[in-house]
Amino acid sequence: MKALKQTLIDWVEYRTGLESAVKNFLYEEIPASSGWHQVFGSVAVFLFLVQAFTGLLLTFNYAPTPGEAYNSLKYIVTELTGGRLMRGLHHWGASMMIVVVVLHMTQVFLFGAYKKPREATWMLGVMLLLLTLAYGLTGYLLPWDNRAYWGTVVTTQIASQAPLLGPYLTRLLGSEGNIGVVTFARFFALHVLLLPPITAFLIVLHIYLVRKHGVAPLPGDAGITKKFFPEQVFKDTVAIFIAFVILFVLAVAVKVPLERLADPTDTSYIPRPDWYFLFLFQTLKLFRGSAEVVGSILLPTLAVVALLLAPFLDRGTAKRLAKRTVAVGIVGLAAIGWTGLTVTAIVTTPKTSTMAEGEQTIIQDWQELPPEALAGIGYFREEQCSTCHNLTEGGSKVGPALASTAIRRTPAWMIEHFKSPSQLVPGSSMPPIHLSDAQLAALSAFLLKLTPKNSKALESAPPYAVEGAMTYQANQCGTCHTVNGEGMKVGPSLNGLFKRRTKEWVEKQIRNPKSHSPDTIMPSYDLSPREIDQLVSYLFSLPHTKSISIAGIEMQRYLQGQD
């Protein structure tokens, strides 16, 4: 057995030189003074590989276009076994990557390991740091939820402020006018096609240079060496393992948020970047007006240049850590500054993100629809009615525009017509719609609410609300509850629910009402996590009371009167 293994190794070695290459790599002589302080580089490489691996797996079930992206990610985390773990690993891996890369840099900086002849190694490292941040920036948009959308709005606005380059950057990022399909495609391409090969190449180059110059010895190292394997590999492995355990626990235990689908009309959303960009975000607030560019562009650029040039600014001979007071001072100041800015940013963030839904000053038209009509929008979309019909006039389609024709019909006529179109409209080429009577009633309820004025606003009803309303209808919640003035009053009205309860409470109430009050007559509902989520989000998007919504109408009338 052993002989066979040796023969196999020899065979491969003779043809490829693989064994001697591996041995050459592992039995590299490193200074005897190397040790635990040098593990961070290996941990960073490991985390990069984990990111590549989990990223690839996510891409296997991900549709890189807005809207679809959100749905497919939701599918990954709710319907695929292990999907939530994969996303968790990728999300927290990104954060850990930043932490480890910064630790790695701090160590090299403190020990002065960037000094001649290792300047190029250091500069490559700075570029890798920038690449790591670029991943964070581009990856942030990919879930296409509100957080992603609004965060990227801010980022692209900052990029557009760059002196001279601003307009070109804007065009390059596809963010002229609005963040949409173009920006999304570019961010996706950068994140998965361009950045990874560049990073891999620079990592290889970086490691090559480390090997070329040898691992930096501590000052006063007598020139004694030891082998890289197994002593240092052991320390690297233990460090990597610790990092991996932390990452795994984070991925399992801490839920990564997937907020509502990106909503460009959501005026209440308060965008925040990921934690590692918060300090930049806070710096921005220190400058006003035309000076803003100082905080957004000038200072960060100066910081990067200073980092790149560190080996040339600090040209003295290597000294013990205890004597590098200036370096220690700089790191200390940077740490204090960073912490201060980040903490300020966190403390000053208003805590309204969950309460804000439904509290918008202007109520959208779809929010005032009774649930039946809103569910009708869902059937309208599911049956792909828009292939043949426009809502308002314009564009040539086979069927008539619905906003102007629907008003003249009764619900009973419509339901009969949907079932067998050619019977009521002779010669009609419309195929029959195969839905239950209740579903057809919902569809006609929607069409009856349709006017040329509100059709656009109704068409833009977000999918979560529509599907939530469909769930509401399918489970006949309206036999006991009132929404927007329709339904029965056995149970409490659901308008303004967001003021009274938390989402968790409502979810629990739907699943198991007896857990809150043992005498309740409300039955429990066994809904899928996705259905519950959409139903609750929908209920929380309802306007508070009728009076507010009338104010909303007044407001809209007023606004319409203006133009």
Place this chain on the structure above:
Amino acid sequence: MSDEGNKATRRTFLLMVIYGLWSLMGLALALPAAIYLLWPPRPRKEREWVEAGSLAQLQPKTPEELVFRRNRVDGWKISSEKATAWVVKTSDTEVIAFGPQCPHLGCAYHWDPQNQEFLCPCHASTFSIDGRVTAGPAPRPLDRYEVKLEGDKLMLGPVHKSEGPPT
């Protein structure tokens, strides 16, 4: 213990830790990844019945191709698509509905009224009116839809793979 021996045990210990931890991490990544890729998605709970046509439009013992629309769960999407079924009314209360694909390699077959059999044009498999293979390479009888009659309405459920020998 001698110094040499000490060194050797230390080395063995280091190697064990290195190999052990890497195997553990490899496993912790590979296992969830395999489950993620191979495990079927959690099924959405509704099992849909679609109305494909009415009993009145069928002649006894005469296969009819019915075209209807049904929703198909396609990953994260539900797409509404056209589907077909070959439907045979065997009695006033019983209907068989065959899936539209030949069980050999998935070609669309059709009813040949002259020879009173289903014929697949790809490899000339033929099937009798009750779906049994009468000639050709087809490995099993025609697949069937779940069927349910609601008054005059013919309701179709999911297609099930047929089992058993071809004839």
